[in-house]
Amino acid sequence: MGPNARSLSPVARQAEKLKTDGNHYFKRDRFGAAIDAYTEAITLCPNVPVYWTNRALCHRKRNDWVRVEEDCRRAIQLDNKSVKAHYMLGLALLQKQEYTTGIIELQKALELGRGANPNGYMVEEIWEELAKAKYEEWERASTVRSWELQSLKEACVVALKEKYVLDVSQMEGFVDEATTSHTEQLEALGRVFDKASEADNPTEVPDYLCCRITLDIYRDPVIAPSGHTYERAVILDHLEKVGPFDPVTRESLHPSQLVPNLAIKEAVQAFLYKHGWAYKM
Numbered sequence: 001m002g003p004n005a006r007s008l009s010p011v012a013r014q015a016e017k018l019k020t021d022g023n024h025y026f027k028r029d030r031f032g033a034a035i036d037a038y039t040e041a042i043t044l045c046p047n048v049p050v051y052w053t054n055r056a057l058c059h060r061k062r063n064d065w066v067r068v069e070e071d072c073r074r075a076i077q078l079d080n081k082s083v084k085a086h087y088m089l090g091l092a093l094l095q096k097q098e099y100t101t102g103i104i105e106l107q108k109a110l111e112l113g114r115g116a117n118p119n120g121y122m123v124e125e126i127w128e129e130l131a132k133a134k135y136e137e138w139e140r141a142s143t144v145r146s147w148e149l150q151s152l153k154e155a156c157v158v159a160l161k162e163k164y165v166l167d168v169s170q171m172e173g174f175v176d177e178a179t180t181s182h183t184e185q186l187e188a189l190g191r192v193f194d195k196a197s198e199a200d201n202p203t204e205v206p207d208y209l210c211c212r213i214t215l216d217i218y219r220d221p222v223i224a225p226s227g228h229t230y231e232r233a234v235i236l237d238h239l240e241k242v243g244p245f246d247p248v249t250r251e252s253l254h255p256s257q258l259v260p261n262l263a264i265k266e267a268v269q270a271f272l273y274k275h276g277w278a279y280k281m
Contacts, residue, residue: 015045022054031058049078049085056088065095083112087126090133099137106130124260128220131265135219138272153193160185209268213238213247218268222258226251229261 008016022037038055045051056071072089075082090105106129113123164182168175205217211231220232226249230238238247239255246253 011044015041015048015051018044019051019054022058026054026058029061031061034058047078049075049082052078053082053084053088056085060088060091065092068092081112083109083122083126086112087122087129091129094129094133099133099140103130103133103137106133127265131269132219134269134272135217149193149196153189156189157186160189205271209264209271217271218261218264221261221264221268223261223264224253225257226253229264230258232258 018037018041022034022041025031025034025037035055035058038051038058041048041051042055052071052075056068056075059065059067059071068088069092072085072092075085076089079085086105087109090102090109093099093102093105096102106126110123110126110130113126160182164178167178167181209217211218211221211234212228213234214231216231218229218231221229222232222235223229224235224246226246228246228248230247235247235258236255239245239253244253245251
């Protein structure tokens with residue numbers, strides 16, 4: 001119960017009691033019981049947004065993303081500044097591969113979280129999910145663009161070949177000129193499409209934006225005391241399975257010594273923005 005519990009109506013006090021019960025069940029991983037408690041609280045007081053976000057969190061633990069979305073949308077209707085509601089709604093939309101709207105919700109959650117508690121744990125968590133979502137959308141969009149460019153290039157090549165055949169049939173005695181022109185046009189076409197595909201060419205990613213271990217572009221970079229940066233999941237896996245030492249310097253290294261490399265994270269976001277993604281973190 002909160003400090004103003006005595007000023008609440010009997011119904012509101014009962015709803016708060018149910019929320020407390022739900023919190024108790026949640027901490028013990030009894031998500032079904034927690035959902036029942038929060039649902040009863042919602043039945044009594046449907047206009048309290050925290051009851052909806054608490055239940056959404058239980059649904060998230062069960063990977064029931066449809067219900068996560070439903071509860072978060074209702075919570076946002078009641079409180080448009082709910083960090084948790086926008087955050088979990090964003091995650092639910094990403095599960096449906098609705099990247100654009102999902103990223104917008106995560107961005108909203110990040111802005112609200114930074115305003116409420118810039119150093120809070122949720123800000124870093126939201127930032128990590130947002131970076132990952134942006135990377136995945138960029139990767140997906142890059143694949144789509146590459147396929148579209150290749151299809152368009154093939155169509156242009158076919159059109160040029162048809163034009164060449166027509167030119168040869170109409171230019172008796174000038175076959176060499178037609179062939180030379182056709183070859184030049186094909187070469188020019190190749191240059192145009194090579195230039196157009198440069199933004200999606202993975203070899204264009206600068207080395208400093210790639211993990212030393214996986215050689216993939218960073219999603220969640222962390223820096224070790226040695227000054228070397230690694231992908232968080234990869235270095236944690238190394239520390240657990242290989243040994244508690246820096247893979248480059250071999251110096252002793254503990255997970256608690258890893259610090260988010262915000263400069264590299266921002267650089268990755270700038271790179272993704274430049275090469276085809278329209279939102280900046």
